[in-house]
Amino acid sequence: MGDIPENAPDHCPGTESDQAGTASACAGCPNQKICAAGPPPEDPAIQEIREVLKNVKNKILILSGKGGVGKSTFTANLARAFARNENIQVGVLDIDICGPSMPVILGCQGEQVHQSGSGWSPVYVEENLGIISVGFLLNSPDEAVIWRGPKKNTLIKQFLRDVDWGELDYLLIDTPPGTSDEHLSVVSYMKEAGVTGAVVVTTPQDVAILDVRKEINFCQKLNVPILGIVENMSSFVCPRCNKANEIFPPTNGGGQRLAEEVNVKFLGRIPLDPELAKSADQGQSLFESAPQSMVAQALESVVTNIKLLCELKQDSETGEHQR
Structure with a gap:
C-alpha cells in the first residue's frame, strides 16, 4: 500500500494504489x-x-541543525585538507544562499563564475580545489539575498545540474543551519545521483546537541546515510602556552555521547584556535600558516576517518553490485 494522506478515511487504498481517488472509501475524502x-x-x-x-x-x-557551530569554516578546511593530496580532486558547493561565506574563507571573494558550452565553471582556489557559491553572483559582498523558497530551489537545481565539475573525488556541499528548503531541495534533486553521506557538525554544549538531534532525525527520515559526527570548538587552544581548555563544557557527553546514542561514527574533536579564525578571515590555508597546530592535526585525523568511511561504503556498494 502507498503512503496514506493525513486525515484519510478508514480503508484508504493509499496514494500509489491504482484505486487512489476512485475507490468507494475515497468518497468525501x-x-x-x-x-x-x-x-x-x-x-x-x-x-x-x-x-x-x-x-x-x-x-x-x-x-x-544549529547556526554558529563553525560548519562553513570546517567545510573549507576539510576541503583544503583533502586537496593537500595533489591526486585528489575536490569541489565545494556552497548552498548557504543567504550567508555565502565560503568565498571569503577560501580566499576567492570577488571572483566571477564563467559560463561555457559545457556549463558553469567553478572558481579554482587550487588546481585541484574548485568552488561554486551564490557569493560569486552578487553585485556586492554586502548585498542581502532576500529570496523566497522557489527561487532558492531553482538556484540549487542550477548549481547541481549546470556546473561542469569534471571528475571529482569529493564534492562537499555546505548547507545552511536547520532542515529547510535548501536541504530538502538538494536531497530530492540528488536522489538518483546518490549521496555518499552526511557529516554532522556540533559543538559540545547541550543547546547545540538539541538542534543537531533534529538534523539527524532529518537524515533518517530522508534516508541520507550519516558518515559521522564532528565536535567543533571542543576546547580552546591558548596561543601562549598551547594548552587546551574547555570553554563549552559537554554537560551530557557532547558530540561523542550523541554519536554513541544514535549509533554513528564519532569522527573527532576540532579545537577552537585563534589561528583558525585568523586564517578563515584572511582566506588562507591553515595547513600553510600553522601546519603543526593542534587544530591542523585534528582536521587531518577527521579527514582520515572520512576517507576510510567513504572507501568502506564504495567497497560495500561494489560488492552488492557484483552479487
Whole structure:
C-alpha cells in the first residue's frame, strides 16, 4: 500500500494504489481529487543531475541543525585538507544562499563564475580545489539575498545540474543551519545521483546537541546515510602556552555521547584556535600558516576517518553490485 494522506478515511487504498481517488472509501475524502490525479511527474532535472554528477565519486553533505557551530569554516578546511593530496580532486558547493561565506574563507571573494558550452565553471582556489557559491553572483559582498523558497530551489537545481565539475573525488556541499528548503531541495534533486553521506557538525554544549538531534532525525527520515559526527570548538587552544581548555563544557557527553546514542561514527574533536579564525578571515590555508597546530592535526585525523568511511561504503556498494 502507498503512503496514506493525513486525515484519510478508514480503508484508504493509499496514494500509489491504482484505486487512489476512485475507490468507494475515497468518497468525501478531502484528498480525493489530488489522489485521483496521480503523483506529479518527476522533475527531469533529477536525471540530468545524475548524469552530471556521475563522475563524482563521493558526494558529502555538511550539516548542522544549529547556526554558529563553525560548519562553513570546517567545510573549507576539510576541503583544503583533502586537496593537500595533489591526486585528489575536490569541489565545494556552497548552498548557504543567504550567508555565502565560503568565498571569503577560501580566499576567492570577488571572483566571477564563467559560463561555457559545457556549463558553469567553478572558481579554482587550487588546481585541484574548485568552488561554486551564490557569493560569486552578487553585485556586492554586502548585498542581502532576500529570496523566497522557489527561487532558492531553482538556484540549487542550477548549481547541481549546470556546473561542469569534471571528475571529482569529493564534492562537499555546505548547507545552511536547520532542515529547510535548501536541504530538502538538494536531497530530492540528488536522489538518483546518490549521496555518499552526511557529516554532522556540533559543538559540545547541550543547546547545540538539541538542534543537531533534529538534523539527524532529518537524515533518517530522508534516508541520507550519516558518515559521522564532528565536535567543533571542543576546547580552546591558548596561543601562549598551547594548552587546551574547555570553554563549552559537554554537560551530557557532547558530540561523542550523541554519536554513541544514535549509533554513528564519532569522527573527532576540532579545537577552537585563534589561528583558525585568523586564517578563515584572511582566506588562507591553515595547513600553510600553522601546519603543526593542534587544530591542523585534528582536521587531518577527521579527514582520515572520512576517507576510510567513504572507501568502506564504495567497497560495500561494489560488492552488492557484483552479487
